[in-house]
Amino acid sequence: MNASGAPTTIGPKAYEAWRAQSLGALTEAIELRAVLDLAGDVSGVRLLDAGCGDGALVATMAAKGAEVTGVDPDPAMLLAAQKxxxxxxxxxxxxxxxxxxxxxxxxxxxxxxxxxVLCFLPDATGAFREMARVLRPGGRLVLGELGRWSLWAAQRRVRGWLGSRTWKAARFRTPGELRALAEQAGLRVTALRGAVYYPRIGWLARVMAPFDRWFGRLGTFGAAFLALRAEKP
Incomplete structure (x- = not known):
């Protein structure tokens, strides 16, 4: 889960600091649940975590029995992932x-x-093509990205305008844009869901988090996190 190589300041310490906060730990758990729901049974499968960051998803998928490979452009992130x-x-x-x-x-x-990861890459189209290329026919892509129409996105855009290199570089996408990128890469979208509907306020997040899946059934508008599954014909 990393955008290293893009003009951002994200690194292993930033992930540690985020998870050390109750809001960060809660939000990452909800995002992970959305990804795991779409990934399905991964026992015995060859799985690539493209932009693996510090290895949070790698460790989770390996514990579920997947044969996992993590790839990332940042050596510091890879060291953190190995640990x-x-x-x-x-x-x-x-x-x-x-x-x-x-x-x-x-x-x-x-x-x-x-x-x-794609939210920080200048060439998302090329990245989608590459992920589709390394998938076997019948294989599936599971993607988690930052949704455009959320309070989180609005706050992050403001931070970018105020000088944050990370959020100035970020690209927030709509469900339609993610679907189009997948289809342009020759993939068939089979699911697209939202998660993290609460605002970036700790106590309110704790109150609303138990209802996050319920909000997800209503649609993706307001979701800070979008999860997509697509299959390769």
């Missing part, structure tokens, strides 16, 4: 590389996951 996996007592493989030019042969993976 996380070792601490979790699971196994995974890590490779340095960029989404726009994944260092793997065609049809290498059954599942490709990428969480909050």
């Amino acid at each position: 996380r996996v070792a601490d979790a007592g699971v196994k995974a493989t890590f490779t340095e590389g960029r989404l726009e030019g994944l260092p793997f042969p065609d049809a290498s993976f059954d599942v490709v996951a990428s969480i909050t």
Whole structure:
């Protein structure tokens, strides 16, 4: 879960600081649940975490029985990911590389996951094509991205205007834009859901979080996080 290589300031310490906050831990858990719901059973599958960051998703998927490879352009993130996996007592493989030019042969993976990475890449179209390329026919892409129509996105845009390099570089997308990117890469979208409907206020987030799935059934408007699943014909 990393956008390293983009003009941002995200690094391992930023992830640690976010998870140390109650709001961060709650939000990451809800985002992870949305991704796992769409990923389905991963036991025994070859899974690529494209933009693996500090390895949170890698460790989770490896614990569920997947044969996981993590790829990221940032050596510091890869070191943090290796430590996380070792601490979790699971196994995974890590490779340095960029989404726009994944260092793997065609049809290498059954599942490709990428969480909050495309929002920081200048060439999302190329990254989608690469993720589709390394998927086997019948394989599935599971994507988590930042939704445009949310209070979180509005606040982050303001932070970008005020000088934050991370949020100045970020791209917030609509469900339609994500669907179009997947279809342009030759993939068939089979699910698109929202998550994180509460505002960035700790006590209110705790009150609303138990109802997040219910909000998701109503639609994606207001969701800070969008989860997409697409299949390769």
